[in-house]
Amino acid sequence: MPDIAPPELSVEAARKQLGFEEGERLEDGLSKWRKLESRLVWMVESASNPLAKGSYERDLAELRDLMKAATAEVPEEKPAELPAKALPKVVSVQQEIPARQEIPAPEKAGGKGKGRFLTFAVVLGLLGGGGYYAYQQGLLEFDGGEREVVDLETLQSSFEVAIEKRRWDEAEDLIALLEEGGAAKEVVDEALAEIENGRAEEKGQQIAFLISNAQSALEAGLLSEAENFCQEVEKLQPGHPMVPAIRDTIRESKLEVRSSLIVNSIEKAMEAEDWRTAKGQLEMLKQANPEYPRIPFIAATLKTAEEEMIIRKEKAAVLVAKARALDEGTYSAEAIVFLEEAVRLDPSEANRELYKRMASYGKVVKVPGDHETISAALKAAKKNDRVFVSKGVYRESLVVPDGVQIVGESRVDTIIECPADVGAVITVPRDARDVRVASLTLRHSGLVNDDERSPAVAVDGGTMEGEDLSVVRASGHGIAVLNGGKATLSLCKVSDSGWDGISVTGEGSSADLIKVTSEKNLHHGVDFWDGASGSVSGSVLVGNGRNGLFAIEPMTAISVKTTRSEKNREVGIYFSGANGVTVADCQIHENFLGGMLFDHGSKAVSIKGNKITKNGEAGLVFEKGVEVLSEEENQVEENTGKQIWRDAVFPTSSGEDTVSPPPPPPPLKEEEAN
Secondary structure: OOOOOOOOOOHHHHHHHOOOOOOOOHHHHHHHHHHHHHHHHHHHHHOOOHHHHHHHHHHHHHHHHHHHHHOOOOOOOOOOOOOOOOOOOOOOHHHHOOOHHHOOOHHHHOHHHHHHHHHHHHHHHHHHHHHHHHHHHOEOOOOOOOOEOOOHHHHHOOHHHHHHHHHHHHHHHHHHHHHHHOOOHHHHHHHHHHHHHHHHHHHHHHHHHHHHHHHHHHHOOOHHHHHHHHHHHHHHOOOOOHHHHHHHHHHHHHHHHHHHHHHHHHHHHHHOOOHHHHHHHHHHHHHHOOOOOOHHHHHHHHHHHHHHHHHHHHHHHHHHHHHHHOOOOOOOHHHHHHHHHHHHHOOOHHHHHHHHHHHOOOOEEEEOOOOOOHHHHHHHOOOOOEEEEOOEEEEOOEEOOOOOEEEEOOOOOEEEEEEOOOOOOEEEOOOOOOEEEEEEEEEEEOOOOOOOOOOOEEEEOOEEEEEEEEEEOOOOOOEEEEOOOEEEEEOOEEEOOOOOOEEEEOOOOEEEEEOOEEEOOOOOOEEEEEEOEEEEEOOEEEOOOOOOEEEEEEOOOEEEEOOEEEOOOOEEEEEEOOEEEEEEOOEEEOOOOEEEEEEOOOEEEEEEOOEEEOOOOEEEEEEOOOOEEEEEOOEEEOOOOEEEEEEEOOOOOOOOOOOOOOOOOOOOOHHHHO
């Protein structure tokens, strides 16, 4: 018998015969042949037919020799390659018998003829077994990876297909030789019987292999793969006795998986206290797997958890009620303790929001209880804290920090004053927001009668809410809102200021006045100028040295409603160059120069329901060029001169402009502000 892989076979020739592609990695090319090697080893160990076993052993040896040659180191000088069509030398049936014309008669062949028929049976068996395995099933690994399938085109150039093709050729030659030699019938029958036995043995090996794979897939939890193997077994042997048992196990495993998923859903719903979902999932589990052993335990746990939740919520509700009873808009440590426990027992959205709101309350810092001066209290205060000032007179100049409130015990009896030449009594700087000042009297002491006069209250770029304030005897403006500051004033009274009662100055600055009284101020009661704007409602502007309200070229619309402006020395309400004005339900009465005046191209003017009476010179005046959108239900009567003067033309004044705004307040010095 010649060597399977002769020493002269080169590495390149061995790799080419194994179907390696150009540039393919050695390990990648050998992987499928190692799997085939494992298959042949299994077939050798499993074969009970000696001829089949011998054939498998020869194939295994040939494959191993080729793999050994392919993995040898390449010499420095490349040997000549075998022809491309060369096949590895194999032990064939024809190598064990003479040429066709030399075959002895059947009666002389004896045992050799029988052996060759058995080889033919082995060929058919391997084609039924190994070929079926390679083409239909592929090579399987149960290590969590995916099945590797070698396609037909690859197999046709592979070692295994080459072996099978060679065996077919040998089988055909053997049949032809037997026909020419006229083999004895008993020899043919015996050979056919051997063929059938070989087929049966290979089929049994296939079925055993598939059953083993089905069991391995089942153990690995690959239920779909296990079912596929069962189907392959049924194709080869319908009614195989092991398939029903495997399928029962598959069904039980699937039911167990589904039951576990339902249990997980129940547990998640219970964590979220979604009792409706949890109960629905429990009913689903009872229907899907009524014998599931954990059903009684889950039902009891669900019932207990729901009952405990009800008790917790009841306790939390009692604690929330106690906390609400302590809610006075200021920080309460006792209330926070109640709410913390309530949220622990019942972490509902409503309880968490209440805790968040009450925890954000500031503390009450008392003057003089906690601190002797308001300044000291402001230094200690944090955002949302309230500085409560008892009755008394406090001589201080204050700068209010961000988010802090100053609240007096009484507007009449809680007084803060500072010398007029020091600066503002209260300053709200640019970085201060959400400042609130309430129930105080704010005033200057002394008098500065020059161009640098400080207001009593300066909202200098910050944001302030003023409520129930009395601002009196300011050296400059009573309240000045400037440099983009914003103020909301309600129930405040500003009087006897050295300039305007309330002055809103500069682009972006704004003030909303609600039920504010501005009276007896040296200049205007309220003015908006240099791009400032705002609104006035329910207010009183009385006895001011110039106009009750004066607005010159505001950047945005201004509205004045339900406001009384009377006995001012110039005009009750005066708009100059305003774009977007609404004056409604106001009383303009007994103002010295006129009731209501619009000049310098004011546009989009709407006036309705106003009562303009007993004013000097004229009641309602529109300079030429003023654009009126609507004018209805106004009562204009008993005014000196014209009641309604339309398209008025005013002479150019050679002297001081009596309606020009006063100079702005001086900038505050840093040391004065502190």
